[in-house]
Amino acid sequence: MATMTYLQAISSALRDELRDDERVLLMGEDIGVFGGAFKVTDGFVEEFGTDRVMDTPLAESGIIGCAVGAAVVGMRPVCEMQFSDFISCGFDQLVNVAGKMHYRQGLAVPLVVRLPSGGGFSGGPFHSQNPEALFMHSPGLKVVAPSTAEDAKGLLHAAIRDPNPVCYMEHKHLYRRVKGEVAEGVFETPFTARVARPGSDLVVIAYGAMVGVALEATSDLEGASIEVLDLRSLVPLDEDAILDSVARCSKVVIVDEANMTCAAGAQVAALIAHRGFEDLDGPVVRVATPDVPIPFSPPLEQAVLPGVERVREACRELLAH
Amino acid sequence: MATMTYLQAISSALRDELRDDERVLLMGEDIGVFGGAFKVTDGFVEEFGTDRVMDTPLAESGIIGCAVGAAVVGMRPVCEMQFSDFISCGFDQLVNVAGKMHYRQGLAVPLVVRLPSGGGFSGGPFHSQNPEALFMHSPGLKVVAPSTAEDAKGLLHAAIRDPNPVCYMEHKHLYRRVKGEVAEGVFETPFTARVARPGSDLVVIAYGAMVGVALEATSDLEGASIEVLDLRSLVPLDEDAILDSVARCSKVVIVDEANMTCAAGAQVAALIAHRGFEDLDGPVVRVATPDVPIPFSPPLEQAVLPGVERVREACRELLAH
Amino acid sequence: MATHTAEPAREGVGELEHLQPEDRIWLLRAMLLMRGIEERAMNLYRQGKVPGSFYDGYGQEAVSAGAAFAMAPEDRLCILHRDLAAHLIRGVSPARIFAQYMGRAAGITAGRDGNVHFGDRQLGCVGMVSMLPDMMLVATGMAMAFKLRGERRCALTWFGDGSTSRGDFHEAMNWAGVQKLPVVFVLENNQFAYSTPVDKQYAVDPVERAAAYGFVGVTVDGNDVEAMFEAVRAARSRAVEGGGPTLIEALTMRMHGHAAHDDMKYVPLEQVEEWRLRDPVERQEKRLRSLGVDVDAVRAAVAEEIDAAAQEALAGPMPDPADALSGVFCEGEAEALGDGQAPWSGFAGGGS
Amino acid sequence: MATHTAEPAREGVGELEHLQPEDRIWLLRAMLLMRGIEERAMNLYRQGKVPGSFYDGYGQEAVSAGAAFAMAPEDRLCILHRDLAAHLIRGVSPARIFAQYMGRAAGITAGRDGNVHFGDRQLGCVGMVSMLPDMMLVATGMAMAFKLRGERRCALTWFGDGSTSRGDFHEAMNWAGVQKLPVVFVLENNQFAYSTPVDKQYAVDPVERAAAYGFVGVTVDGNDVEAMFEAVRAARSRAVEGGGPTLIEALTMRMHGHAAHDDMKYVPLEQVEEWRLRDPVERQEKRLRSLGVDVDAVRAAVAEEIDAAAQEALAGPMPDPADALSGVFCEGEAEALGDGQAPWSGFAGGGS
Ligand SMILES: Cc1ncc(C[n+]2csc(CCOP(=O)(O)OP(=O)(O)O)c2C)c(N)n1
Ligand SMILES: Cc1ncc(C[n+]2csc(CCOP(=O)(O)OP(=O)(O)O)c2C)c(N)n1
Ligand SMILES: [Mg+2]
Ligand SMILES: [Mg+2]
Secondary structure, eight states: OEEEEHHHHHHHHHHHHHHHOTTEEEEETTOSTTOOTTOTTTTHHHHHHHHHEEEOOSOHHHHHHHHHHHHHTTOEEEEEOSSGGGGGGGHHIIIIIITTHHHHHSOOOOEEEEEEEOOSSSOOTTSSOOTHHHHHTSTTOEEEOOOSHHHHHHHHHHHHHSSSEEEEEEEGGGTTTOEEEEOSSOOOOOSSOEEEEOOSSEEEEEOTHHHHHHHHHTTTSTTOOEEEEEOOEEETTOHHHHHHHHHHHOOEEEEEEEESTTOHHHHHHHHHHHHSGGGOSSOEEEEEEOSSOOOSSHHHHHHHSOOHHHHHHHHHHHHHO | OEEEEHHHHHHHHHHHHHHHOTTEEEEETTOSTTOOTTOTTTTHHHHHHHHHEEEOOSOHHHHHHHHHHHHHTTOEEEEEOSSGGGGGGGHHIIIIIITTHHHHHSOOOOEEEEEEEOOSSSOOTTSSOOTHHHHHTSTTOEEEOOOSHHHHHHHHHHHHHSSSEEEEEEEGGGTTTOEEEEOSSOOOOOSSOEEEEOOSSEEEEEOTHHHHHHHHHTTTSTTOOEEEEEOOEEETTOHHHHHHHHHHHOOEEEEEEEESTTOHHHHHHHHHHHHSGGGOSSOEEEEEEOSSOOOSSHHHHHHHSOOHHHHHHHHHHHHHO | OHHHHHHHHHTTOOHHHHOOHHHHHHHHHHHHHHHHHHHHHHHHHHTTOSOSOOOOOTTOHHHHHHHHHTOOTTOEEEEOTTOHHHHHHHTOOHHHHHHHHTTOTTSTTTTSSOTTOOOOGGGTEEEOOSSTTTHHHHHHHHHHHHHHTTOOOOEEEEEETGGGGSHHHHHHHHHHHHTTOSEEEEEEEOSEETTEEGGGTOSSOGGGHHHHHTSEEEEEETTOHHHHHHHHHHHHHHHHTTOOOEEEEEEOOOOSOSSTTOOOTTSOHHHHHHHHTTOHHHHHHHHHHHTTOOHHHHHHHHHHHHHHHHHHHHHSOOOOGGGTTTTSSOOSOOOOOOOOOOOOTTSTTOOO | OHHHHHHHHHTTOOHHHHOOHHHHHHHHHHHHHHHHHHHHHHHHHHTTOSOSOOOOOTTOHHHHHHHHHTOOTTOEEEEOTTOHHHHHHHTOOHHHHHHHHTTOTTSTTTTSSOTTOOOOGGGTEEEOOSSTTTHHHHHHHHHHHHHHTTOOOOEEEEEETGGGGSHHHHHHHHHHHHTTOSEEEEEEEOSEETTEEGGGTOSSOGGGHHHHTTSEEEEEETTOHHHHHHHHHHHHHHHHTTOOOEEEEEEOOOOSOSSTTOOOTTSOHHHHHHHHTTOHHHHHHHHHHHTTOOHHHHHHHHHHHHHHHHHHHHHSOOOOGGGTTTTSSOOSOOOOOOOOOOOOTTSTTOOO
């Protein structure tokens, strides 16, 4: 066991995989000599060289497309989007080439795309997005979103060893804020949900940065027993774990940081309304970012991102139901 | 009143707007001399010339990006994606440049993107997609999806006259199959839902091609009174109309042709589970395409697309609830 | 591999040096098979046995035949929608191609993907996506892997004149140029993109761009299968020797409509007539006749093969609807592309 | 418009012909303002008054100053992140720029968008998006509209060396070339894209690509504001005369880190030192001194203006959180971009 930040856990998983498997190749803008915009690959070129920690041209479609080509001839590329927002520039290669390949052609595309995402630091409309729902709606892509250092490492190992394209959502706001015990060496975290805190009166379902918000918001709600379910994986979505929590708690609040409409939370709510309906004792409440670009100025950004207060309020109201 | 096909209604709206407003400009691949892959603009070059019915290079990002530029200097561009699937190649310009412009800069982008979408004719994985949910999740884009000839015309007029970017989902399968009475001249259909058939026992909520499927599937369900709500507009989403129908019918089946996860139907279900919960008498049932690329071969394609039988079964089950 | 050590010595010499009589017959056979299969498939389409739409490469057969013939078993290909001969040369059987067109279970994609959207992964080919020219980046990435691993292998892809307008064309050309990758880009310039003539696509012939990306660009008569072969052979040998990418522009003409529904009345008749005189199949037949080859016998054998293949495919079942949801994800080990057939005599033991 | 009828006569003659003494002072003023504002803003950033990250264009001031100075009121600009002087020339007040950096209500985007992501639509400018170089297509579309309407106007945008690797660079260059549009593309080559040197971005200098797209490409000393002006003036006049696009590569150097957090230790010191000797502000000062201009007076006036502007901005309020959800959609009439200021004496009555 070692104590690591969320960011160190990501670096550690990448380093272990580069050491274990010569097929693993990192591709991205400024990840080599500079060590990455967030220093996730700091010092990697010294150990692994510029071939395996490749500074690519400024071309996201190129990064994803070339990674697909490398993957189908036996490499294990791990691509970094400098910010998850920029996947929009490689969206076609990701959803149409990588995502649909195995179903169409029986050809596996073992590929990971690391997507530093999320807001909370005045990144503005183009450095704060949470694009996971776009991937969830595109068949053939797996999507994971760790909330702890331990899961950041285990999910990344599992993603790199998965024979499919995996979108790895790493939340920028957690990089240095989240610390925790992480097991030594390589371990794979399954793409399933995790009960972050068991409870019986109400369950808050979240993933990524919103798990911490949910835990803080419900740490002390007039003694109510609040469960927090950390989805960890969005594709596959752990439907059993979700329906389980609903069955036990019968009241649900779903939190995600992405824009509300058609977000991951919408899918979770729809699932519960369909298959968990009988267990419900109250409306399926959602807390998410309203449908606006993420504004730059702190007072505006704070007004749109789901925070501890909004989540606490939502739980209070629902408990009173 | 004139009887028109869905396709003729689209052509007629485009023709009227080109005649009424010299700022209107059509851009797309093969829309000029050839009249478009589906002949929507057949004969247009003869009347309006190759400048206003522009055959563009094969470049979707270019089409959307140049349309944004033309729009902010006073034009009213209407772009055609040859198939809606290809918007993936212009996705960044659409969601990041067009969609966020007004919120960020106070600059309006009056722009329409026509997206021939949907399956049912062995188009395969790249000519059958329904990308509307991707747009719904991207703030700043309006999204409409007509199901009748009348609405095809009225919604397109309203879209072209809207000061915002509007994604106009035209379903290829309806082009020549759907016929109807269409009022003469220019009329704007509001971006609101429409009760396609009133009812009281159960409401089927749908849009685009699924409205016809819903009507057929429920035309005779052992005398049950089935309402069909045609959303018509996905952004803005007519939440009042949806909650209204739910309040009246208390049983809901939501149908969309897009892949299930995070689809428009997920958002509608989430809305109902949150704000319509008290009115529900039974689970919020969804019928959609499972999360697979749309296969080419007829038996496979028919197995994945939501058809009359699946919708009827879903309604029967729910009525029995 | 024999070919690799042998090649440098061969550098620079003309096609006759490289093509044995059996090779030149193979090239004709590949083109005849392509034309015959597509003609038969078009009939099946008219009879409603081929769902969706139908695309062919009538008049362009030399481009895919000549290029694919220069590729080694260990090379990798991304084959486009007018390049049927390339599949045949890599070893895909005509029966499976008919089954593919008809969306039957025995098709290369087992009915999941349509008509020309296929590639046999066991034969080192990746099935194209519709979005053009996305496969240029996939080919570039394959070449990147070959170079990183120090392998003497090459990737090749075809793409059309229209698709040169898209961003992915640029990202691939630039990436391949700056990293000096072993990739061959074959620009299949058939004068039209659907109904759009090249003068609405670009102001200057795209072959001129190669130099601006730092590598060689050559123009070839795309209706001469042996010239195609030689241009690609030279480009491949440059690639595996570390000389970087090559852009080969094959000048040809789309002699049919964009797809079955297209009467191409937007194409001037003279243009079609002029190109008809340069038919690639007739040209190769003429060549072989002058060498005393019994061309009619080759034709007859091909016709027979096609009949048998069509019958076999028609007898096969459609896919089982119960299968429709399987295979979105790979469950087992990821399996990389396999080696293809390489009939050229220059490849010792490179297939049939 | 005077400028248009006047211009043809001027064609070909050197910058001295076009720049009156007051113009040359204006150019210095614009660069001094840009440098002073960015230096002050950097301090405010260090004091925590500027949220997010901070980018500047230290050492590149001549590129935006010289280019924007050649644009007419009715022209339209997409301004990038190292081009502050262009905003100043179009007429944006320093106080609003400070407010923009600090995310205050008085900023050009009223706190919605960050630091350099702004453009005053009333002054004919579109605020950039982060995705590079997306604005090249927006500028191309503006030019397309000008041409369709037969207007003698021009669009201009800047973009960096790194962004030339992206597909949108190609789609814009190709589109502008094939439609021969009145657009000026200014490639601001400051040798690095974040930490990535140009030799990992391309094999051949991108200015070479212009010819392959069918238009003129010129290289200019991006640290000489008058040379910049002249190159863009000539390109603009070619554009409005129907001569099509121009690619202007401005050679310069990013003298600071990519953003405030970047110590740029990946840049060889000699490279920085060498460029320091070519500082664009000092060069213009030297020029003006030799003409007898009291440069210190200009400096003093600029410093004063900046102090006042910073004070004004600091006194302004942050945006009201209650506003955060408004304005996603335009509710009223769509209003097109307005005309900007155009201080060049060559534009009769073109602003201050
Ligand atoms: C990105 C993209 N946009 C649009 C289309 C629709 N489309 C299919 S083929 C075609 C023309 C392609 O022309 P070209 O690249 O010259 O290839 P050719 O068919 O002539 O061989 C178009 C526009 C597409 N396949 N991909
Ligand atoms: C499409 C895209 N990918 C990645 C980024 C992240 N990023 C911001 S600036 C930058 C470097 C840009 O270099 P260059 O184009 O040379 O402009 P410069 O900053 O040097 O003026 C990068 C990679 C981006 N802004 N856009
Ligand atoms: Mg073509
Ligand atoms: Mg740069």
